[in-house]
């Protein structure tokens with residue numbers, strides 16, 4: 001029997017900057033490692049402002065610089081109605097995590113994007129993926145770099161936890 005697919009939702013505030021990048025990077029890394037059949041990745045925002053919108057042009061641009069096409073992204077919101085679809089919800093920052101907990105998402109299903117980086121022993125010590133929305137292009141460059149590393153760490157952890 002084949003292994004069940006792990007359903008992973010990357011979560012930020014607006015679902016136009018950070019979590020769509022996390023989603024496309026995770027898909028890319030999983031493809032490269034030939035493990036994409038083990039996962040279903042999507043992303044969503046805790047806020048509703050951008051439902052149906054494309055990714056922020058600056059996220060599209062930084063993805064494109066790394067050979068990834070983010071033009072088809074369509075923003076969605078995570079709500080109490082769809083939250084149970086997911087095995088894990090991956091928060092970009094502590095506010096996202098608090099919002100998910102307030103929605104009633106079981107604690108064990110919520111992970112922090114950066115909690116499996118080196119030398120982090122407690123979820124509360126995880127660094128955040130800083131929100132680049134109100135900043136310049138450099139914030140998006142940094143977000144990409146951070147996400148590329150933390151996604152690798154996250155996938156390693158999930159593979160170890162679900163052998």
Ligand code: 4NP
Pocket residue numbers: 012013014015016017018019045049131132133
């Ligand atoms: P994201 O960035 O949460 O990484 O998608 C933001 C996008 C939009 C807003 C804030 C953050 N906003 O306030 O509209």
